[in-house]
Amino acid sequence: MKTITTPNGQWNFAKKGKRLFPAVLSGLMLFSCGDFESTPDDLLALEAQAKKSGLDPKEPGLIFAAALANGLKNENIRNFVFDKTQDQFDGDFNFLYFTEKDQSLGGPNSKSLTFAEAIFGDQSNFRSTESSLEFDPLMQVALRGNDNQLLSMEDLAPNTPVLYISPNQNLKTNPIVPAINSDGEVSEWDIRNVPDQPVLVIGQNERLVKVAKNSNARIAVEELCLESATPYFSDGTNDYYFFTDYFCGGGGIGGTPGGGSGGGSSGCDRDINSTWERLDRVKFTTMQELSDATGWQDGAPEVFFIVFTGSSQSNLAQIKKAVPKVDRSKWKDCGIFNCRTEWVFPENLEIFHWDKQNYSQIITIQWYEYDPGDSETEEKEVTYKDPITGIEFTRTETVVTSNNDEDLLMTPVEYCNDATGTDARIYTTGKIEFVLKID
Amino acid sequence: MRNYFLIFIFLGLSFESFGQALKIGIASVKESSFSNSVVQIDSVAAFEQTQRGETYLMPFIKSEWPLSERFYFSFGVQYYRSYLSLAARYTSESFPKNIPFISKGRSTSTNNFEFPLGFSYLLVKKNQVRIFLELSAVPVWSIQSFTPLDIDVPQGIDWTQEILDVINAVETIPNPFYMNYQYGVSMEYKRFGLTLFRTANMSRSISNDYQLYDQEYNFQRRIRSTRIGLYYSFGLKKEKN
Numbered sequence: 001m002k003t004i005t006t007p008n009g010q011w012n013f014a015k016k017g018k019r020l021f022p023a024v025l026s027g028l029m030l031f032s033c034g035d036f037e038s039t040p041d042d043l044l045a046l047e048a049q050a051k052k053s054g055l056d057p058k059e060p061g062l063i064f065a066a067a068l069a070n071g072l073k074n075e076n077i078r079n080f081v082f083d084k085t086q087d088q089f090d091g092d093f094n095f096l097y098f099t100e101k102d103q104s105l106g107g108p109n110s111k112s113l114t115f116a117e118a119i120f121g122d123q124s125n126f127r128s129t130e131s132s133l134e135f136d137p138l139m140q141v142a143l144r145g146n147d148n149q150l151l152s153m154e155d156l157a158p159n160t161p162v163l164y165i166s167p168n169q170n171l172k173t174n175p176i177v178p179a180i181n182s183d184g185e186v187s188e189w190d191i192r193n194v195p196d197q198p199v200l201v202i203g204q205n206e207r208l209v210k211v212a213k214n215s216n217a218r219i220a221v222e223e224l225c226l227e228s229a230t231p232y233f234s235d236g237t238n239d240y241y242f243f244t245d246y247f248c249g250g251g252g253i254g255g256t257p258g259g260g261s262g263g264g265s266s267g268c269d270r271d272i273n274s275t276w277e278r279l280d281r282v283k284f285t286t287m288q289e290l291s292d293a294t295g296w297q298d299g300a301p302e303v304f305f306i307v308f309t310g311s312s313q314s315n316l317a318q319i320k321k322a323v324p325k326v327d328r329s330k331w332k333d334c335g336i337f338n339c340r341t342e343w344v345f346p347e348n349l350e351i352f353h354w355d356k357q358n359y360s361q362i363i364t365i366q367w368y369e370y371d372p373g374d375s376e377t378e379e380k381e382v383t384y385k386d387p388i389t390g391i392e393f394t395r396t397e398t399v400v401t402s403n404n405d406e407d408l409l410m411t412p413v414e415y416c417n418d419a420t421g422t423d424a425r426i427y428t429t430g431k432i433e434f435v436l437k438i439d
Numbered sequence: 440m441r442n443y444f445l446i447f448i449f450l451g452l453s454f455e456s457f458g459q460a461l462k463i464g465i466a467s468v469k470e471s472s473f474s475n476s477v478v479q480i481d482s483v484a485a486f487e488q489t490q491r492g493e494t495y496l497m498p499f500i501k502s503e504w505p506l507s508e509r510f511y512f513s514f515g516v517q518y519y520r521s522y523l524s525l526a527a528r529y530t531s532e533s534f535p536k537n538i539p540f541i542s543k544g545r546s547t548s549t550n551n552f553e554f555p556l557g558f559s560y561l562l563v564k565k566n567q568v569r570i571f572l573e574l575s576a577v578p579v580w581s582i583q584s585f586t587p588l589d590i591d592v593p594q595g596i597d598w599t600q601e602i603l604d605v606i607n608a609v610e611t612i613p614n615p616f617y618m619n620y621q622y623g624v625s626m627e628y629k630r631f632g633l634t635l636f637r638t639a640n641m642s643r644s645i646s647n648d649y650q651l652y653d654q655e656y657n658f659q660r661r662i663r664s665t666r667i668g669l670y671y672s673f674g675l676k677k678e679k680n
Contacts, residue, residue, distance in 0.1 A: 285588065286546075286586050288522065288546050288547065288548045288584070288585075288586065289545075289546050291520075291522065291548070292493075292522035292524055292546040292548070295493070295494055295495060295496075297467075297494060297496060298494070308537070308538075310535075310537035360535065360537045361535070362535045362537070362538060362596070364537075364538050364541070407488055407526070407542075407544075408544075409526060409542045409543055409544045410541060410542050410543075411541065411543075411595075411597055412534075412538055412541060412595065412596055412597050414595065414596070417595070425595075427595075428588075428590060428598075429542070429543055429544065430543040430544045430545045430588050430606050431524075431544055431545070431546065
């Protein structure tokens with residue numbers, strides 16, 4: 001592993017140590033008829049890295065990533081890319097190459113230069129290969145990294161690394177992807193690690209759904225939903241819809257290119273009400289489960305839970321909360337001959353604010369009953385997937401409990417589950433039941 | 440309530456029917472369970488949540504008959520309630536990537552009536568202190584009390600009929616009869632006694648195996664416990680010095 005320094009800070013890449021950009025630059029500038037004319041040795045680093053990731057070195061997206069990394073030396077390109085990511089057409093810091101490639105780059109000396117020309121060469125000056133590369137219309141340029149850093153960014157650094165995530169790469173089995181920076185270095189990046197500084201990620205947009213214009217093909221999908229929806233863009237043979245329109249779910253976030261409206265409002269309780277999640281009530285499913293978790297001689301149950309939020313930020317990935325300790329009698333209602341379990345209502349036990357941008361749309365809640373004992377560290381492998389870029393990464397979540405804790409098991413909670421009023425969903429693990437509310 | 444009622448019946452029996460001495464007490468049972476079985480059904484793995492020291496209370500009575508100056512024959516009844524907890528951990532292609540698995544579970548309780556039958560050896564007898572070594576074979580009848588989980592399925596991404604059936608099949612595991620052995624030591628001062636003994640299974644497994652959809656799966660489990668109790672001895676015949 002080698003640490004390299006960028007203007008924004010330090011990067012910890014497993015560096016291949018190959019100079020790429022002289023090769024890519026010469027290749028991009030001198031290629032003819034769609035092929036690089038650079039010497040084969042110059043492309044070895046990229047090819048080797050591509051093969052390591054199980055990719056075809058001639059993948060258009062990979063070539064685009066290399067070209068973009070090189071182009072970031074140009075301030076106009078940097079500004080263009082940064083501005084487009086800030087538009088957040090689908091709610092996140094990304095844009096589609098397909099819809100933006102013909103946009104004017106801007107800048108004092110680039111009035112007539114489009115983004116594609118700036119990246120791949122002006123037709124008047126260079127023989128462009130852009131037309132020979134078949135880019136997936138859903139290929140996007142995304143700005144990724146720590147959320148706080150993304151929000152506070154004002155521009156792109158010239159040496160911002162560009163990662164390429166191929167739609168053909170199985171990130172679960174092979175999480176190493178090529179990373180290229182403008183110094184001409186090809187590196188590799190383990191996408192299970194969140195970079196310390198923002199990076200550009202070339203990948204597939206997953207908030208848009210391709211629907212064939214062919215009427216027969218459209219019948220096969222939710223035609224009724226699409227009737228009232230406007231595609232975000234079309235490429236001649238296909239329309240591309242926000243997935244929320246496609247699945248009749250509403251919740252479209254951005255607008256169409258050129259400022260048109262798109263998407264729609266959502267009916268989820270959590271979309272309408274933005275207050276914090278709170279534990280409304282909790283109870284054991286049966287007296288057996290209560291006694292199994294904590295015998296009467298153990299006194300009051302000490303119930304706590306860990307919320308796995310799916311956040312890529314380590315400080316937000318787990319939220320641990322305890323149900324306020326109440327007397328054992330509050331957990332049950334006993335008559336003369338038998339007992340049944342009772343709901344316990346914690347007062348104002350707020351958990352977190354479920355912001356879809358920061359947390360997964362499905363979280364899991366793991367329940368325990370605390371019993372004193374030695375500290376026990378359990379490591380759970382959790383795979384995360386960025387809902388927008390599709391970046392998958394596995395991280396080891398460390399859960400510290402007591403070795404005597406009673407595992408009351410877990411249940412998932414979906415963002416659009418009812419969370420208000422009397423129809424708020426009651427979740428159960430089989431051992432414990434609970435209700436989350438936001439009203 | 441029925442179980443407590445039975446105990447009161449035992450306690451209510453005439454002392455004369457119990458021979459030389461009748462000891463009545465209460466013990467704390469610290470029980471650990473061990474299971475090495477995982478039932479794999481498609482993408483569902485069902486296994487026992489092994490316990491590392493659950494504590495239960497156990498009333499007991501014991502009667503002793505002298506066989507010689509130092510050997511005694513003993514017979515008793517002891518009762519406690521314990522739990523068997525089954526967990527199902529499962530995955531599905533429909534689960535989102537940040538949820539590699541979900542786990543659910545259910546417990547069943549067993550009312551354990553134990554009838555230790557064995558011998559005591561009077562190791563020390565000094566002044567009013569007596570120390571016994573004890574060894575017994577213990578037939579155990581376990582009467583199960585189980586409430587199946589009853590929820591509407593399918594529900595969310597986690598609850599399916601299969602998962603519900605898998606965890607409710609915990610009911611099929613407990614064996615209604617098995618044999619234990621127990622050994623320990625008791626120390627008496629005057630009529631008060633302190634007893635400490637361990638109990639373990641005679642057979643390799645006390646499970647009735649796991650049954651689901653008319654299919655039987657091997658399910659081995661054992662339990663072991665350490666018990667410490669206090670008792671009061673009703674000596675029906677005063678010993679002559």
